[in-house]
Amino acid sequence: MHTRLATSGDAAAIAEIYNREVTEGTATFDMVPRTEAEQLAWMREHSGAYPCVVATSGQEAGATVMGWACLSPYRPRPAYSTSVEDSIYVHRDHQGRGVGDLLLGHLVALADDHGFHATFARIADAGAASIALHSKHGFDLVGVEREVGRKFGRWLDVTVMQRLRPR
Structure with a gap:
């Protein structure tokens, strides 16, 4: 597995993972799936200090x-x-394999590198795996x-967790 900054070429895959949670899950409170165009617009807002990263099956072009x-x-x-607030979504076919751990590790490092003092997680529906992660x-x-x-x-309840940047 490999993590990297997301590119516009990842928009369809990101939307697919997200939209399944919109229509079948409670990890997001969104109720309407995103189109690929809407996902691309969202991704433009998630660059620079507010990056989006992906975990892929490898480093080669076309990796899942x-x-x-x-x-x-x-x-x-x-x-x-x-x-900042974090968001993590793992494709259901890849859950339980360390993908979320890899993504959150990369995200926490980026938050620290960008100088953010506090990172919050808002976890819906008492997601035990997300709380443990x-x-x-x-x-905390x-x-x-x-x-x-x-x-x-x-x-639905929302569990709020917070991490402060080490001093």
């Missing part, structure tokens, strides 16, 4: 995108500019937001 992750601004107000990478539990989302006729 197994998952992706990104950093996003935590909140729009200027005082929050030193904080974030704990492994130095995230902040709290649980109760019934803040509704999807598939169910109220």
Whole structure:
């Protein structure tokens, strides 16, 4: 496996992984799948300080995108500019193989390299694997937001975790 910055050529694979969570899962609270054009527009916003990375099956051209992750601004107000939120999505066929671990390791390094002080994870529906993954990478539990989302006729909680950049 290999991680690298995402390119526009990854848009369809990223959208496929994301859209499955939109239509079948609770990892995102989005309700409408993204088109490839919408995914490309989203990717343009996730470059520079807020990168999107992919995990691929190898380094060769045409390697399978197994998952992706990104950093996003935590909140729009200027005082929050030193904080980011992470997102990680692994294709269901590749879960349990260390893809998420590889992606989060790369993302945490990028957050540190870009000078972000705090990285937050917002984990929907008590995702035990995601909570364990974030704990492994130095995230601590902040709290649980109760019934803040509704999807598939169910109220969903969001677990909030935070990692501070080592000093």
